[in-house]
Amino acid sequence: MEDNAVLKTIMHRRAIRRFEPRQPEEEVLRKILEAGLYAPSAGGRQGVIFAVSQNAEVNLRLGRIKRASSSPSMATATRYVSREQPSIADDPNIRDAFYGAPVVITLFAPRNFLFAAEDCAVAAENMMLAADSLGLGSCYIGQGWTAFADPYGQEILTRWGISPGYYAVMQLLLGYPRAGDAHPAPRERRAGRVLRF
Numbered sequence: 001m002e003d004n005a006v007l008k009t010i011m012h013r014r015a016i017r018r019f020e021p022r023q024p025e026e027e028v029l030r031k032i033l034e035a036g037l038y039a040p041s042a043g044g045r046q047g048v049i050f051a052v053s054q055n056a057e058v059n060l061r062l063g064r065i066k067r068a069s070s071s072p073s074m075a076t077a078t079r080y081v082s083r084e085q086p087s088i089a090d091d092p093n094i095r096d097a098f099y100g101a102p103v104v105i106t107l108f109a110p111r112n113f114l115f116a117a118e119d120c121a122v123a124a125e126n127m128m129l130a131a132d133s134l135g136l137g138s139c140y141i142g143q144g145w146t147a148f149a150d151p152y153g154q155e156i157l158t159r160w161g162i163s164p165g166y167y168a169v170m171q172l173l174l175g176y177p178r179a180g181d182a183h184p185a186p187r188e189r190r191a192g193r194v195l196r197f
């Protein structure tokens with residue numbers, strides 16, 4: 001068993017989509033956000049904006065908009081995302097693409113910046129690992145802009161004061177994993193992906 005704490009966390013982190021409704025403690029959330037702020041960024045520009053929403057009504061409405069504006073290729077008997085923590089591609093009855101997570105963090109980056117997506121992804125990974133190490137579950141949600149794809153979404157962007165020069169790259173969901181759920185097991189790693197010369 002690995003005894004390096006960072007490597008242990010990397011191996012333990014899994015996408016969590018079933019959450020307890022309670023909010024994480026402020027100190028825990030602060031540490032996770034700090035891990036995001038200390039992520040690498042292209043050119044050291046620190047362009048990523050982290051919009052943290054703990055408002056259940058806003059999160060539900062944006063999650064529903066996102067679900068309605070997504071068309072994932074649905075799971076089949078042999079191809080699925082997760083049996084233990086079903087995604088919107090696994091279960092057509094899930095109407096909230098944010099799965100009722102108590103914290104939804106939208107990561108925004110400048111529209112005309114070549115490394116916008118990468119900057120958000122590395123910040124998200126830092127936060128996902130921090131979350132796991134603090135006992136919280138997390139899930140990366142791609143194509144963040146689809147949550148704002150109607151007038152209500154646009155109203156929220158205005159309410160949050162997001163400059164039109166920025167776009168929502170992704171969302172990071174956070175919350176305590178649902179009590180009684182087993183921690184998901186990782187899939188086997190596909191072989192042959194490391195080429196060494």
Ligand SMILES: Cc1cc2nc3c(=O)[nH]c(=O)nc-3n(C[C@H](O)[C@H](O)[C@H](O)COP(=O)(O)O)c2cc1C
Binds near residue numbers: 014016017139141
């Ligand atoms: C770029 C990216 C986009 C993702 N988008 C979604 C998403 O929209 N909805 C979702 O439920 N999970 C999403 N995920 C989570 C993946 O489904 C999950 O990481 C994958 O199934 C592997 O499971 P694991 O994270 O537990 O190892 C995304 C992950 C990445 C890296």
